[in-house]
Amino acid sequence: MSGVGPTRVRQRPEVRRAMIVDAARAVIAQRGVGATGLRDIAAAADVSVGTVTYHFGSVAEILNEVVVLETERFYGAIVAAVDAEPDPIAGIRMLVEPLFGDTEQVREHWRIWSDYWTAVVRRPEVAAEYAERIRVWEACLVRVVRRGVDAGHFRTEESAEVVALKLAAYSDGVATQIAQGVPDLTNAVALRWMWTFLAHELGVPAARIGGTADAPL
Numbered sequence: 001m002s003g004v005g006p007t008r009v010r011q012r013p014e015v016r017r018a019m020i021v022d023a024a025r026a027v028i029a030q031r032g033v034g035a036t037g038l039r040d041i042a043a044a045a046d047v048s049v050g051t052v053t054y055h056f057g058s059v060a061e062i063l064n065e066v067v068v069l070e071t072e073r074f075y076g077a078i079v080a081a082v083d084a085e086p087d088p089i090a091g092i093r094m095l096v097e098p099l100f101g102d103t104e105q106v107r108e109h110w111r112i113w114s115d116y117w118t119a120v121v122r123r124p125e126v127a128a129e130y131a132e133r134i135r136v137w138e139a140c141l142v143r144v145v146r147r148g149v150d151a152g153h154f155r156t157e158e159s160a161e162v163v164a165l166k167l168a169a170y171s172d173g174v175a176t177q178i179a180q181g182v183p184d185l186t187n188a189v190a191l192r193w194m195w196t197f198l199a200h201e202l203g204v205p206a207a208r209i210g211g212t213a214d215a216p217l
Helices: 013-031 038-045 049-055 059-084 088-100 104-122 124-134 136-150 160-179 187-202
Strands: none
Touching (some): 013 038, 013 059, 013 104, 059 088, 059 104, 059 124, 088 104, 088 160, 088 187
């Protein structure tokens, strides 16, 4: 046997790129994008910094791809299930409840999104470029609201697009407040707020749309 160490298998460029994005997601979720550098991402992906910069020009560019990956992982199965759900009220619940689950996956999800929206403030063109790939939750909500209106379940003076945008903005803001540790703001409280908001917007009792008995809000 020679003294030469094992030879690394050479990965295809698209595979290596995906590995870098996956590693970056883990680092950004743990540290935040502000504390993440190219060297950190390279170390997590077990590649050289040169390999990272061959595929990406900056951490901000990597963050764009991380958000696309996060969107596919977090929302992909949810959106598919909601689109297949004939009951629009059940579909609304299926879309909203996962946003406020008390799990590390959900906490990481919101940390990534918070970093992303902060980055978008500095580069608004990024949001436009990636809008169709990352706003899948909002687009699904539009479809559900339209189905509910067409079936007579929902009564709203706003368009489905406006309702979805309002709820996306509201849930983003509330989730950010939870992440900041605002006293007494729990995931359960946040969900009750979401049901109250949707009840007002869609003309459906909060207890019904939330799938619970009436409870003090």
